[in-house]
Amino acid sequence: MPDSLKSAANGALEPFDRFVETILSFDCDRATRDAFRRLAYRISAEPGESMRLDDSRDSIVFMASGAAKLVAHVSDDRQQVVAFHFAGDLVSVPQRNAHAYELCALTHSVALAFPAAAYMALADAEPALLRTMIDRTLLALNRSREKSVALGRKTAPERVTGFIASMADRIGTREGAGCTIRLPMSRRDIADSLGLTIETVSRQFTDLRGEGVIETSGRSAVRVPNLAALRARAAGPNGPAD
Amino acid sequence: MPDSLKSAANGALEPFDRFVETILSFDCDRATRDAFRRLAYRISAEPGESMRLDDSRDSIVFMASGAAKLVAHVSDDRQQVVAFHFAGDLVSVPQRNAHAYELCALTHSVALAFPAAAYMALADAEPALLRTMIDRTLLALNRSREKSVALGRKTAPERVTGFIASMADRIGTREGAGCTIRLPMSRRDIADSLGLTIETVSRQFTDLRGEGVIETSGRSAVRVPNLAALRARAAGPNGPAD
DNA sequence: CGCGCACTTGAACATGGTCAAAGGGCGTGG
DNA sequence: CCACGCCCTTTGACCATGTTCAAGTGCGCG
Numbered sequence: 032m033p034d035s036l037k038s039a040a041n042g043a044l045e046p047f048d049r050f051v052e053t054i055l056s057f058d059c060d061r062a063t064r065d066a067f068r069r070l071a072y073r074i075s076a077e078p079g080e081s082m083r084l085d086d087s088r089d090s091i092v093f094m095a096s097g098a099a100k101l102v103a104h105v106s107d108d109r110q111q112v113v114a115f116h117f118a119g120d121l122v123s124v125p126q127r128n129a130h131a132y133e134l135c136a137l138t139h140s141v142a143l144a145f146p147a148a149a150y151m152a153l154a155d156a157e158p159a160l161l162r163t164m165i166d167r168t169l170l171a172l173n174r175s176r177e178k179s180v181a182l183g184r185k186t187a188p189e190r191v192t193g194f195i196a197s198m199a200d201r202i203g204t205r206e207g208a209g210c211t212i213r214l215p216m217s218r219r220d221i222a223d224s225l226g227l228t229i230e231t232v233s234r235q236f237t238d239l240r241g242e243g244v245i246e247t248s249g250r251s252a253v254r255v256p257n258l259a260a261l262r263a264r265a266a267g268p269n270g271p272a273d
Numbered sequence: 274m275p276d277s278l279k280s281a282a283n284g285a286l287e288p289f290d291r292f293v294e295t296i297l298s299f300d301c302d303r304a305t306r307d308a309f310r311r312l313a314y315r316i317s318a319e320p321g322e323s324m325r326l327d328d329s330r331d332s333i334v335f336m337a338s339g340a341a342k343l344v345a346h347v348s349d350d351r352q353q354v355v356a357f358h359f360a361g362d363l364v365s366v367p368q369r370n371a372h373a374y375e376l377c378a379l380t381h382s383v384a385l386a387f388p389a390a391a392y393m394a395l396a397d398a399e400p401a402l403l404r405t406m407i408d409r410t411l412l413a414l415n416r417s418r419e420k421s422v423a424l425g426r427k428t429a430p431e432r433v434t435g436f437i438a439s440m441a442d443r444i445g446t447r448e449g450a451g452c453t454i455r456l457p458m459s460r461r462d463i464a465d466s467l468g469l470t471i472e473t474v475s476r477q478f479t480d481l482r483g484e485g486v487i488e489t490s491g492r493s494a495v496r497v498p499n500l501a502a503l504r505a506r507a508a509g510p511n512g513p514a515d
Numbered sequence: 516c517g518c519g520c521a522c523t524t525g526a527a528c529a530t531g532g533t534c535a536a537a538g539g540g541c542g543t544g545g
Numbered sequence: 546c547c548a549c550g551c552c553c554t555t556t557g558a559c560c561a562t563g564t565t566c567a568a569g570t571g572c573g574c575g
Contacts, residue, residue: 103422111425113418125415130422151404161403162393168410173367175417176355180345180372182424183353183468187531218554226425228532233555250540250553429563460522473563475523492521492572 046073046095046141053119054093057159066153071143076136082144084124084134089147092122097140098202098215102223103130112224114174115216117202121167123147137215182226190225191235192265195245199255212253239264288315288337288383295361296335299401308395313385318378324386326366326376331389334364339382340444340457344465345372354466356416357458359444363409365389379457424468432467433477434507437487441497454495481506 044052047068055064074082074092082099084090094116101114101122113132116122124134154160181190195212203210214221218229218236225232239245244261246254255261286294289310297306316324316334324341326332336358343356343364355374358364366376376384396402423432437454445452456463460471460478467474481487486503488496497503 103418105422105426109426111422113421123411123414130419151407155400155404158397158400158403161400161407162397165393165403165406165410168407168414169365172365172410172414172417175414175421176345177372179355179417179420179424180347180353182421183465184347184351223425229554230533230556231531234531237555470564471522472524472565476563479523 046093046143047071049095049119050093050143054121054163055160057157057163059157059160063153063157067145067150070145070149070153072145073141074144075139075141078136078138080136082134082136082140082142084144085146086127086131089126090124091145091147091150092124092134093143093145094118094120094122095141095143097142098137099140099142100135100137100216100220100224102133102135104133105130110223111226112220114171114178115201115220115224121164123168123171137220178224187225187227187231188235188238189265190227191221191232192239192244192261194221194225195239195253195255196258196262196265198253199258199261203255208257208259210255210258212255214251214253217250286337288335288385289313291337291361292335292385296363296405297402299399299405301399301402305395305399309387309392312387312391312395314387315383316386317381317383320378320380322378324376324378324382324384326386327388328369328373331368332366333387333389333392334366334376335385335387336360336362336364337383337385339384340379341382341384342377342379342458342462342466344375344377346375347372352465353468354462356413356420357443357462357466363406365410365413379462420466429467429469429473430477430480431507432469433463433474434481434486434503436463436467437481437495437497438500438503438507440495441500441503445497450499450501452497452500454497456493456495459492 050067050071051059051064055067074084076082076097076099082092084092096118098118099116099122100112101116101124103111103113105111114122115137116134122134125132151164154164181193185193198212198214199210202215203212216224218232222229222232236245236247240247243256244264246256248254292309292313293301293306297309313335316326318324318339318341324334326334338360340360341358341364342354343358343366345353345355347353356364357379358376364376367374393406396406423435427435440454440456441452444457445454458466460474464471464474478487478489482489485498486506488498490496
């Protein structure tokens with residue numbers, strides 16, 4: 032498949048153009064932009080495929096299109112999805128150390144990868160970009176903290192409800208008081224993200240369906256008739272924590 | 274207690290001097306340094322006390338001395354310790370939103386707090402500082418991800434062993450192949466950090482003691498005769514994940 | 516020195532996991 | 546276009562890890 036066709040599917044934009052538009056959206060001088068272009072390498076991956084990164088050093092990955100999961104491998108039969116990422120996201124993937132991290136495509140994805148050290152060296156010349164990096168890293172940190180709270184202190188029903196609410200915010204399409212979501216990840220991915228098993232996730236979906244909080248059609252489509260009702264359930268039986 | 278005495282206990286260094294030494298350790302011009310000094314407000318807290326931050330906006334807190342826990346409150350009877358922080362750490366504390374976050378002293382602590390937005394505005398003039406901020410935020414992100422892995426996919430024995438190994442690295446004093454740790458946090462704090470109950474944590478300590486992996490004296494002193502043996506246990510029965 | 520609170524220990528219980536099997540979406544090939 | 550079949554998902558029954566509830570122990574502060 033020629034690149035021209037692929038970029039047409041992505042809104043007629045080359046991955047690097049999308050990167051410039053999303054990340055270098057300040058007054059970035061031409062030389063710097065070209066330096067980033069030379070540093071970047073293009074990655075595309077099909078569903079289930081791992082994004083081939085240089086795992087001998089930290090990487091920074093810009094998701095030009097698609098959806099991916101960042102997975103930490105604990106042992107052969109245990110893995111934890113640390114985060115989900117979608118088009119426009121900037122993902123920091125650490126060099127393999129204590130746990131092996133892997134960025135794995137959920138749908139057909141195109142991304143740009145950079146060696147983190149060289150990327151940061153370039154960014155040093157552009158304070159505006161450094162600010163963007165901080166803001167995005169802080170966003171990732173806050174999401175990660177919220178995940179810790181869920182994994183450490185929430186029940187299975189709360190985790191699943193919270194997950195659906197979060198996906199509604201990130202990739203749902205609003206419809207009045209409700210929302211429709213096309214989930215790109217499998218029940219296993221959801222389970223590995225929430226620290227549960229596929230069976231438990233499935234049972235929670237069934238319960239939510241029974242209570243009319245969600246409707247499903249097929250494996251991936253979820254409709255939330257009333258977002259407020261969903262969020263109320265996600266906070267637990269006592270309501271919001273303040 | 275006059276400030277002069279307190280700073281003497283902290284190695285004869287005022288909190289702000291410690292901040293300059295640790296964070297503004299690049300060639301920072303005088304005007305900027307003074308601007309940071311005017312922006313900072315000094316906080317000191319005794320064990321169990323919450324650090325009084327302006328919770329209407331994000332804060333950046335520099336721990337000049339002591340130890341603290343960053344706690345997310347889920348409901349009255351459920352809380353999650355999101356991170357522990359020690360002298361020299363820079364903590365990003367979000368404005369209260371979904372969950373109420375609180376930075377709470379474990380030992381007598383002195384800190385400098387800044388409104389995050391104003392702090393970042395000042396930092397914009399100093400790329401070297403922005404880099405420091407990114408590096409430290411990434412460190413926090415990686416620690417948070419590792420916590421997610423532990424909370425989502427590790428057993429109680431693995432979590433407790435991993436916790437002790439982590440504390441050995443951060444605040445332990447090496448002694449040949451071993452290490453001695455003075456834990457500033459209670460069993461409850463450990464439990465709230467690991468997503469367990471105090472009883473489970475206590476039982477794990479008892480087991481580790483029985484197997485000779487740790488020795489304890491009093492409530493807070495832990496000696497690890499062999500750090501390698503501890504780390505081997507922390508990785509789980511299958512050994513490291515690669 | 517003695518009191519209180521943190522910690523430890525024990526026994527019953529529950530949430531979610533494991534094991535097993537049936538059902539159904541969705542891609543493939545006819 | 547429809548039928549087949551794989552594999553993801555759902556459902557059910559049993560089980561285990563960690564929680565809950567309850568009682569005892571001892572560290573450390575006043």
